[in-house]
Amino acid sequence: MSNFIPITKPWLIDEDINAVSDVLKTGMLVQGQEVEKLEIAVADYLNVKQVIAVSNGTATMHIMLKVLGIGPGDEVIVPAFSYVATANVVELVGATPVFVDIDINTFNIDTKLIEQKITPRTKAILAVHEFGLAANAKEINNICKKHNLFFLEDAACALGASIENKKTGSFGQSASFSLHPRKAITSGEGGLISTNDEEFAYKCRILRNHGVDVTKGKTGFVEAGFNYRMTDFQAALVASQFNRFEEILSKKNEIAAHYFSEIKNSKVILPHIPQGYTHSLQSFHLLLEGITQNEAIEKLKLLGVGANYGAQCIPEVIYYKNKYGYNSKTDFPNALKAFDQGLVIPLFPQMQQEEINKVISAINQL
Ligand SMILES: Cc1ncc(COP(=O)(O)O)c(C=O)c1O
Numbered sequence: 001m002s003n004f005i006p007i008t009k010p011w012l013i014d015e016d017i018n019a020v021s022d023v024l025k026t027g028m029l030v031q032g033q034e035v036e037k038l039e040i041a042v043a044d045y046l047n048v049k050q051v052i053a054v055s056n057g058t059a060t061m062h063i064m065l066k067v068l069g070i071g072p073g074d075e076v077i078v079p080a081f082s083y084v085a086t087a088n089v090v091e092l093v094g095a096t097p098v099f100v101d102i103d104i105n106t107f108n109i110d111t112k113l114i115e116q117k118i119t120p121r122t123k124a125i126l127a128v129h130e131f132g133l134a135a136n137a138k139e140i141n142n143i144c145k146k147h148n149l150f151f152l153e154d155a156a157c158a159l160g161a162s163i164e165n166k167k168t169g170s171f172g173q174s175a176s177f178s179l180h181p182r183k184a185i186t187s188g189e190g191g192l193i194s195t196n197d198e199e200f201a202y203k204c205r206i207l208r209n210h211g212v213d214v215t216k217g218k219t220g221f222v223e224a225g226f227n228y229r230m231t232d233f234q235a236a237l238v239a240s241q242f243n244r245f246e247e248i249l250s251k252k253n254e255i256a257a258h259y260f261s262e263i264k265n266s267k268v269i270l271p272h273i274p275q276g277y278t279h280s281l282q283s284f285h286l287l288l289e290g291i292t293q294n295e296a297i298e299k300l301k302l303l304g305v306g307a308n309y310g311a312q313c314i315p316e317v318i319y320y321k322n323k324y325g326y327n328s329k330t331d332f333p334n335a336l337k338a339f340d341q342g343l344v345i346p347l348f349p350q351m352q353q354e355e356i357n358k359v360i361s362a363i364n365q366l
Contacts, residue, residue: 050201057178132280
């Protein structure tokens with residue numbers, strides 16, 4: 001199995017490792033100026049006023065919902081197909097996630113189905129940019145304006161994605177990015193909140209750090225906050241990778257271009273990228289027809305190629321099934337289809353040409 005190609009692996013070079021050890025040598029092991037530098041660099045890249053670095057991509061959304069005061073009795077619209085964290089954070093603040101099916105072409109929330117799920121209790125739409133393809137931000141913004149809702153972006157996979165050059169993370173009230181090792185740049189565990197709302201950012205910073213407000217030269221515990229801080233050595237690790245982020249994206253794009261032109265198999269539907277959208281290619285997610293997901297995974301494994309399902313049909317996850325008892329076959333048919341028939345195949349920037357060829361050849365043999 002030594003030549004086995006995994007779905008992804010982090011691309012860390014000596015420079016990144018040196019950046020971490022430089023910080024370690026200073027003895028400054030908690031949040032400090034490296035975190036601040038990272039926040040400024042990412043805010044500049046996204047063209048937003050504020051970025052707040054935190055301990056992971058779930059903490060980001062937990063803070064966002066808390067700052068907005070979303071809690072018991074409130075509803076938050078989420079796509080039925082995503083990583084389970086998208087709905088978990090809504091549960092964690094005591095609100096109710098209201099699932100909406102996805103568009104099977106983009107794997108993102110089907111904006112045509114949102115309005116029928118809005119009630120007087122709805123407070124926000126937490127839209128996911130699934131696999132790194134932006135959700136239809138224009139439509140979501142229109143719906144949010146019409147119904148006075150917050151537009152929150154779960155951009156965990158979508159750093160570097162855009163619609164007509166406007167970056168994901170800058171569409172709504174606030175966005176959340178993950179820096180988990182499956183993402184394009186990583187701090188091991190880590191997350192980033194982006195926003196153009198200064199007051200909102202200020203409150204996020206307080207909640208990130210035990211509820212401490214350090215303004216006006218005084219320190220006071222003004223909220224019951226979390227410890228969701230990122231360490232300085234993690235920030236240095238991310239910042240170092242972020243220095244070559246354009247290179248990371250362009251290498252991913254080159255690999256995807258091979259996949260788009262050379263994968264030819266009637267059992268496989270390639271991802272669709274709508275006009276004007278730039279995909280961050282966090283995951284290259286196929287849809288299978290005429291072969292089961294398990295068959296495909298097993299066959300690819302024998303050929304030395306990793307593959308796995310892409311995301312959950314969340315209403316089918318044990319916790320949500322037990323609590324809400326949805327029938328996904330009728331309630332969320334596309335989310336169920338994407339969960340059952342979706343397949344993520346290897347894509348990471350350091351892939352060699354022969355690995356790319358091996359993946360293509362294996363997919364074409366399905
Ligand atoms: C869509 C989505 N949301 C949220 C998360 C949670 O991020 P983290 O693992 O950094 O907490 C993930 C992680 O993969 C994700 O894919």
